[in-house]
Amino acid sequence: MIRIRNLHKTFNAGSLDQLTALKEINVDIGEHEFVTIIGTNGSGKSTLLNAIAGNIRPEKGTIEISGRDVTSKQDFQRAKYISRVFQNPYTGTAPGMTIAENLLMAWFRGRRRYPVISLKGSLKHQFKQQLASLDMQLEERLENLMGTLSGGQRQAVTLLMAVLQTPKVLLLDEHTAALDPKTAAQVIRLTQKFVTANKLTTVMVTHSMQHALELGTRILMMHNGRIIEDIQENEKQNLTMEDLLNKFEDIRKIEKLTPELMESLKNQYR
Amino acid sequence: MDLWIGAVNLGILYAFMAIGTFITYKLYSFPDITIDGTFTTGAAVASILIVDGWNPILVLPVAFLVGSMAGFITGFIHTRFKIEGLLAGILVMTGLYSVNLHIMGKSNIPLLNSHTFVSILTEMNPGLNAELWHCIFLCLVVLLFWMLTSLFLKTDVGLTMRATGNNPAMVSAQGVSVNRMKIFGISMANGFVGLSGALIAQYQGFADIGMGIGSIIFSLAAVIIGEAILRHRSMFVKVLGVILGSIIFRLAVAMALHFGMNPNDLKLITAFFVLVTLIASGVLGSGSTGWLKYVQNQYSSNRKAFLIVFMLALLLMAGYLMLKPVILKKDSGKMVKIGLIMANNSDIVTQTRDGILSELTKLGYVNGKNCVILEKNAEGDIPTNHTIIGYYLNKQVDIYVPISTASTQAALNKIKDKPIVFATVANPFMIGAGTSPVNHPPNITGVYGPSPIGDLLAVFRQMYPGKVRIGTIYNPAYPNTVSNLRDLKKALENDKEITLEEVTISGTNDVYHAALALSNKKICAFVLINDLTVFNSFESVVRISKNSKIPIFSCDAERLKDGALIVYGFEYFVSGMQAAHLIDRINKGESPAQIPFEKYKIVTYGVNYDVARELGISIPLSIQAAADASVKNGKLTKPPFILPKEGS
Structure with a gap:
């Protein structure tokens, strides 16, 4: 489904702040796979996600989605295949428009829009039913402004918008990081539900070791712009939190991380 | 109404x-x-x-x-x-x-x-x-x-x-x-x-x-007014608010005029209004603190109060309008109402106005006693000419007196059944007021005349014969200027030995550079056609004239004391005097249809001897003898304006 070859990205090339975010990334993600990406801060996991989405242009390498080379395509052109949920719950929805209007935007993801009024009776009814599946009592608030919803509710609607038209690839960028633990759990439950129901090919960046273990079929561990571990489904089933932390320990040995840095890393992934 | x-x-x-x-x-x-x-x-x-x-x-x-x-x-x-x-x-x-x-x-x-x-x-x-x-x-x-x-x-x-x-x-x-x-x-x-x-x-x-x-500020005002009076999420209400906002804004302009406010202040007030509303509604950023936050809270919680005050104001206005005919009948009686419409504040326009008023007084018209004289100035804003005429229509003005081309154009368009007497229009035929001085719309007459550029050139030729180069500066944005330039070029067709260097400008700031550019082209004189922009920064040309010893010839009599060497031009004060006589004739029962357009009757031919001395130029005796106005040792002498008798 996703095929990435020799991907390379450097920020601020040629300046003192030069930062190589991705180095020779080669990865294939198959159909219906649910991949979680973990890694240290600045390891390149968000950059990789943005490169797949088309927000970042790599200077080398190619990205293919279901056989099409999309490397030169911009984000809105890739939206035909890809839907996204952002870390910031306010990025994915338009606060000044109603829930129904937001859903309509997603209903036409990647499709041509015409000057006709589609948002009426039957479609509204359909949206209402889908909102009910969120279990957040939003189905009666179809005409409320998005801005009146809480962060968690907005993120749940964003998730619904992402799957309203079944995407070829679903990208989740630490989409629970800004939520309180209870809401985060709720959104994770919804994520699981939608991905399973639609058998979606999913790539999720997460800071939570627990989410990485519980969700998905495969784990990619990144460090310093490289994929250093690729844990496939059969290995992942028996993986424990301890194993993952040991793998970080290995990085420490290779990279000679200071114990303080190691400690902060552990805290981060607790 | x-x-x-x-x-x-x-x-x-x-x-x-x-x-x-x-x-x-x-x-x-x-x-x-x-x-x-x-x-x-x-x-x-x-x-x-x-x-x-x-x-x-x-x-x-x-x-x-x-x-x-x-x-x-x-x-x-x-x-x-x-x-x-x-x-x-x-x-x-x-x-x-x-x-x-x-x-x-x-x-x-x-x-x-x-x-x-x-x-x-x-x-x-x-x-x-x-x-x-x-x-x-x-x-x-x-x-x-x-x-x-x-x-x-x-x-x-x-x-x-x-x-x-x-x-x-x-x-x-x-x-x-x-x-x-x-x-x-x-x-x-x-x-x-x-x-x-x-x-x-x-x-x-x-x-x-x-x-x-200014369109952006006016339409912003309309949008903001609309938002203040109608607040609802529905697109229908929002769009309706904008339309109503636009209408209310125009009503406000009319109201300002009605209550005698200077329409030019309207721009300042509008800009201020837009700014205050922007601040109050918190558009300029949400990080405000202290008193600003207080104001914003007050605004958002008291929008209803704002609306009520607004409605009350509208009601008051409506009430006033209904009562107005009663009030007006008391004082205005049968006096003739004369409405002056001025396009801007330039010399040319104010001179004309002064001429009209002083001659009307001589003819026995006393404002408030036997006539009502209304004056409004559009201060250079074209749509305001229109609003002024609307205001006069409301006041039931009997004779409309537009001064300058822009005002006349507005009056021509709106007034069809009341007499119009225009003054100081270079070319009334260009704006559609008939085809000749006698063949014109029945309700219009007035005083006009292109500037006497041919005569000015003749004087210039007396001083500079042979093959010469002259320079002129003009702003192509004014219709009068364009018509004056055409006249200058026509006059030059008969004299192939004069080369014309022209520089166009778009504002007063360009005049200095334009004059400088011309002085570098080895011209022997600035021959200036009438142009508001150039006249508004005439000082710039005078400075270059003095530095490079190039004299100025102008078609505007007013420029003599400002530093032109020779002027040959009409007196706009006289244009006003002539217009006053036309007003008088119409008031006494003549129909404008029977009155041909009049050309300006008095020309001032002047020499500035101070400038001549400064530039080291000697004025030929023939010119000294022919000129009727002069500046010597800073003192301007001019013959008094006496209108020739009718028919002479």
Whole structure:
């Protein structure tokens, strides 16, 4: 489904702040796979996600989605295949428009829009039913402004918008990081539900070791712009939190991380 | 009543522009200043096509298209080259000024005798008051426009536009090109503005290069008023608010005029009003603290109170209007009402006014005793001429006295059954007031005359014979200037030994550089045609004249004391005196139809000996003998103005 070859990205090339975010990334993600990406801060996991989405242009390498080379395509052109949920719950929805209007935007993801009024009776009814599946009592608030919803509710609607038209690839960028633990759990439950129901090919960046273990079929561990571990489904089933932390320990040995840095890393992934 | 209905009509026509600003400013948070240029572009395209014989309704979509092309350019450079929105707008607006001049070919196109939507409406009039009939029709049109616009904003495309302004990252993730959507919206907005320009040009009877100035502030005001009086999420209510805002704004202009406010202060008050509302509604950033936050809270919680105060004001106004006929009857009796309309504050206009007033006094007219003399100045703002006339219609003025071309044009267009006496118009035929001094519309007469450039050249030739080079500076944006330049070139056709160097300017700031450029071209004299811009910065030319010892010859008598060497020109004070006599004749029962247009009767031929000494130029005796005015040792001497007797 996703095929990435020799991907390379450097920020601020040629300046003192030069930062190589991705180095020779080669990865294939198959159909219906649910991949979680973990890694240290600045390891390149968000950059990789943005490169797949088309927000970042790599200077080398190619990205293919279901056989099409999309490397030169911009984000809105890739939206035909890809839907996204952002870390910031306010990025994915338009606060000044109603829930129904937001859903309509997603209903036409990647499709041509015409000057006709589609948002009426039957479609509204359909949206209402889908909102009910969120279990957040939003189905009666179809005409409320998005801005009146809480962060968690907005993120749940964003998730619904992402799957309203079944995407070829679903990208989740630490989409629970800004939520309180209870809401985060709720959104994770919804994520699981939608991905399973639609058998979606999913790539999720997460800071939570627990989410990485519980969700998905495969784990990619990144460090310093490289994929250093690729844990496939059969290995992942028996993986424990301890194993993952040991793998970080290995990085420490290779990279000679200071114990303080190691400690902060552990805290981060607790 | 005409004043108020006229204001409503203007408000409706300007509503199309306000909708454009609503799209850019409210939907995209990008106050698009391009519209200052686009408005004129729409008017220019419409007028040129109408003069060419196009159907006045058919020109509207063309104006829309051309307007949207201008918007497209703004949107394109804003999105493609990441140039800040405001700057992109300013760039395109500045460029459009030249484009508009090219489209029009001159700075003002009269549509007085052309087929416009107004003349079509007049033909269909079932016998109502003209303004009222227009109003009824325009209300129907705007009703349709309101429905269509609101519905469009509810369609999938309309929703996507709104979402683009609300959260670009989100629409991008939904597969919409934010850039393309922005360009589309800005194009559409400017299309509406162009349409508005085309409608206004037809309604007021001319297109003028300066008619778009300040559009952005006025339409922002309309949008903000609309938002303050009607607050609801529904697109129907929002769009209706903008239309009402536009009408209310025009009513406010009329009201300001009605209560004797200087219309020029309106711009300051509008700008202030827009700023205060922006601050109060918290648009300028949410991080405000202290008193600012208090004001914002007060505003948002007391919007109802604001609305009530506003309604009360409207009620009071309505009450006043109903009682007004009673009040007016008391004091005005049977006195003749004379209404002076001045286009601006230039010397030429004020001299004319002084001439009219002083001669009227001599003829026995005393303001408040046996006549009522009203005076209003549009201060250079073209639409205000129109509003002044509406105001006079309301006051039931008997004789309309427009001074200068712009005011006369406005009066010609609106006043059909009352006498008009114009004064100080270079070429009344150019603006559609008939074809010759005797063949003119029955309700119009006045005083006119092109500047005597041929005579000035003859004097110049006495001093500089042989092969010479002269320089002139002018602003092509003024219709009078263009007509004066044509006269100068015509006069030069008979004299092949004079080479003319011309430099065009677009504002007073350019005059100094223009004069400098000419002085470098080895000219022997500045021969200046009458041009307001040049006269407003005449000092700049005088400085170059002194530094490079190049004398100034001018067609404007007033310039003698300012530093011209030789002047040969009409006295505008006398133009006013002549107009006063015409007013008197009409008041005594003569019909303007029987009074031919008069040319200016007194010419001043003057020499400034101080300048001659400073530049080291000796004045030939023949000129010294012929000249009737002079400046010597800082003292101006002029013969008194005595009008020749009638018929002589």
